[in-house]
Amino acid sequence: MNATTIEGDVPHAPSASDIRLVIAASSAGTIFEWYDFFIYGTLAALIGQAFFPAGNETLQILLVWAGFAVGFGFRPLGAILFGYLGDRLGRKYTFLVTVTLMGVATAGVGLVPSAATIGLAAPAIVILFRIMQGLALGGEYGGAAVYVAEHAPPEKRGFYTSFIQASVVGGFVLSILVVLVCRAVIPAAEFEAWGWRVPFLLSLILLAISLWMRLKLSESPVFKAMKESGEMARNPFVESFTYPGNKKRIFVALFGITGVLTTIWxxxxxxxxxxxxxxxxxxxxxxxxxxxxxxxxxxxxxxVVGKWSDRVGRKRPIIIGAAATLALMFPIFWGIGALANPGLGASAQAAPVVVHGTDCTYDPFASRQASACGRMLADLTALGIHYEVDARPCAPTAECAANAITVGERLHVYSGMEDDARKAALQGWLEQAGYDFTPQSPPLGALVGIVALLSAMGLLSALTYGSVAALLAEMFPPQIRYSSMSIPYHIGAGYLGGFLPLIAAYIVATTGDPYAGLWYTWVAVAFGLAVAWWGLDGGPPRDFIIQSAEAPPVSPARP
Known part of the structure; x- marks a missing residue:
């Protein structure tokens, strides 16, 4: 059997109404799964208070993001497991399993008692549920993307599969919307005490809706054709790495596609x-x-980008989006900062902060820093204040060298201060120099500007992500497609993207620069741009074609 038979002359071709149902059910399920996954990040602060209590605010948020990253770390394993099942048993039933696993795990997080009630068992159970979520998500994206791609006509594949990418953002939007509604109907104190659990428990309702929609679907016509002809892969995982040319395709999919889109997203x-x-x-x-x-x-x-890629090809939007990100990302965030809190930048320029001492080591993962200077750096990081460290003595006395800070033109010594007294004194010194620590409520014009700049980042994400489901489906042979596209996608998304909040927060904490974490994204995108330029084919979209010179090594499954 050749690729044209599989993809161009499929028996039982779906009707227009069938395709609409396929897109609706796949997209809805994807929204619900990503809602389940993202509600954790949306409520990160409250989750930290409930499950990861620590005396260090920076450590607490790092622990929350570490728990966030754990879920991503298990996505590649989910991709291997469910990719295998999807290529052997079918696309439909595999992502029915993934959405069920995700819904149950998310609701479970909402039922876990706090650390104050059951101690360390609380974060341990939460991490276990995050692992289950990661496994489920590892199978969800590949299943939904392949399922829609194999139903879509080639000339509309980019547009139809772009609904899957939009649904990922939809899950994020839904998580925020649910939190806003819950905040509106639950008093603030009660929401912080127990109301934050409601969005997690709502996943059971979303699970029921998703299962109802997906049970109405039939199997992918491409999978049916392979099954009827007896040419399915025996071991899709192994054959993903033995198929001629697939190692290069997996490398490009990992670094040139996923590494770019996930860090930007x-x-x-x-x-x-x-x-x-x-x-x-x-x-x-x-x-x-x-x-x-x-x-x-x-x-x-x-x-829009998915539809555009049907005309110009998949490579051009990705290259444009990656290159534009390298040029625009820092200016966009500088603009957001200037609009959100203009006084902070002005204060930092008028009254720069310099910490003096010879023992200024700071470990963001320590509950308490070893030195007084390190504790001062922890205080500044918790306040979000940019600082410089000067290892030279600020005065001829050893006391001043180890325990002093300059705010603007004024030198302050904090030798011998207890933690609470030092924190209060530091905030007072900063406020005297013009720093404002009250919660900010930017005016309407500034908010519109912030939304516009965030939407510009959304456009960069869309350029590198909008056509990806179609591109990955077209890159790999159908017999091993679920596995071959899921493995690099979830390694890239799981490690390069999933660890981004943790790594970026760590970089910010250790440098004192709120913009420094963006360098992680810049480096990942720069490398990915080079790989995409080298490894992606340009020109109009086309189905995967088995070249006559390469007999497909896919082993037929035993009857």
Whole structure:
């Protein structure tokens, strides 16, 4: 059997109404699964208080993001497991399993008692549920993307599959919308005490809706054709790495496609949200509305890019989006900072902070720093203040050398201060120099500008992500497609993207620069751009074609 038979002359071709149901059910399920996964990040601050209590605010948020990253770390394993099942047993039933696993795990997080009640068992159970979520998500994206791609006519494959990419953003938007509604109907104190659990428990309702829609679907026509002809792969995982040319395709899919799209995506949405909530001190409710608006706008951009790729090919949007990210990402975030909290930048310029001492070592993962200077750096990091460290003595006395800070033109010594007294004194010194620590409520014009800049990041994400489901489906042979596209996608998304909030937060904590975490994204995108330029084929979209010179080594399954 050749690829044309599999993809160009499929028996039982789906009707227009069938395709609409396929897109609707696959997209809805993807929205619900990503809602389940992202609600953890949306409620990161409250989850930290409930399950990861620590005396260090920076450590607490790092532990939350570490738990976030754990789920991503298990996505490749889910991709291997469910990719195997999807290529052997079928696309439909595999992603029915993934959506069920995700819904149960998410609801479970909402039922776990707090650390104050059951101690260390609480974070351990939460991590276990995050692992289950990661496994489920590892199988979900590949299943939904392959399922839609194998139903779509070639000339509309980019547009139809772009609904899957838009649905990922839709899950993020839905998580914010549910949190906003819950905040509106549950008093603030009660929401922080127990109401934050409601969005997790709602996943059971979303699970029921998703299962109802997906049970109405039939199997992919491409999978049916392979099954009827007896040419399915025996071991899709192994054959993903033995098929001629597949190693290169997997490398390109990992670094040139996924490595680019996933770091831009998480920078646009999660780094943007953390940046506004943290260093910029914008009111949490305002941040959620801003991210909701930017997310809704971005969803439409994914569809536009997907449709555009059907005309110009898949490579051009990715190259344009990656190159534009390298040029625009820092200016976009500088603009967001200037609009969200203009006084902070002005204060930092007028009254720069310099910490003096010879023992200024800072470990963000330590509950308490070993030296007084390290504790001062921890205080500045918790306040989101940019600082410089000067190892030279600030005065001829050893006391001043080890325990002094300059704010603007004024030198302050904090020798012998207890933690609470030092923190209060530091905030007072900074406020005297013009720093403002009150929650920020930017005016309407500034909020519109912030939404516009976040939407610009959304456009960069759409350019590198909107056509990816179609591109990955076209890159790999249908017999091993589910596995071959899922493995590199979830390694890239799981490690390069999933660890981004943790790594970026660590970089910010150790440098004192709220923009320093963006360098992680810049380096990943720069490398990915080079790989995509080298490894992706240009020109119009085309189905995977088995070249006559290469007999497909896919082993037929035993009857």
């Amino acid at each position: 998480y920078t646009a949405f999660f780094s943007g949200m953390s940046f506004l909530r943290g260093p910029m001190r914008v009111e949490p409710g305002i941040v959620e509305w801003v991210m909701l608006a930017a997310g809704v706008i971005s969803m439409g951009l994914y569809l």
